[in-house]
Amino acid sequence: MIPSYDSATLRDLLEGKLPWSEVHGIMSAFKDPDRFDKMLEIHQSRVTWQDRILLPYGENLYIVQTADARRVVKCACGQEFGDYRQNWKLEALIRVRSSQAEIEELYPKMMAANAEWMQLREFICPGCKTLLEVEAVPPGYPILFDFQPDLEAFYEQWLGRKLPTGAST
Template identity: 30%
Template structure:
């Protein structure tokens, strides 16, 4: 039984594995941190939040200082879908944003007797259009 956990992550309760919802790539033990199975891009925050004022003239430019802040982007190794982003101090390990009681999750869905992949709503209208990142590559 597969349970959607985020837009791009699911847990396969039969194998107890994190999987990418786009390409089914195995990201690791569902009782652990899925981020350990991803590719991580450690970004300089100035790439995302460019200085508002001239960094040659001013020490503080409204752009995060890379000696205090890094942006970690987590990607699926199978399809390169970006799964998560977090702001952390340099050298800080990735945060653990989800830990699930797999046994309780399995029992909950067995009791419901429905398929989680069709039962989980995305929002109003529930008409989700999937897209491919392959078309974005040039």
């Protein structure tokens, strides 16, 4: 039998409030078909804007359908980062830790990478100043585009329905 979890349980899971034994049980069970929809409902209830969330895209980021029918990356605070097929990081504030001292602020002594070989780029939301993502790359390396989901295929093949085109919920 496929277990189904109520919204309160999933909300606790999302917020890290469930004991490990319960989390493990949920994680190892077969994914119930309506779990995605419940998670979307919870995410939607936690933001103040009306755009329909199509896919959570990170801890504070979502791909949403806007009222004027665009699909954009959006922060929980409402800041938009442009079309989801482009790299949202290019619209973020970027702090680069490129000196040895700056890198060592974050690592225990002798554990930090050599600044000649690696820099840390911190991507920060211009709206709420939340640190959204960090990448560690060689100096001069292009900004990474983490992933571009195939939204249509995800909805049609995995959820078994069309990608919503309606704007608000």
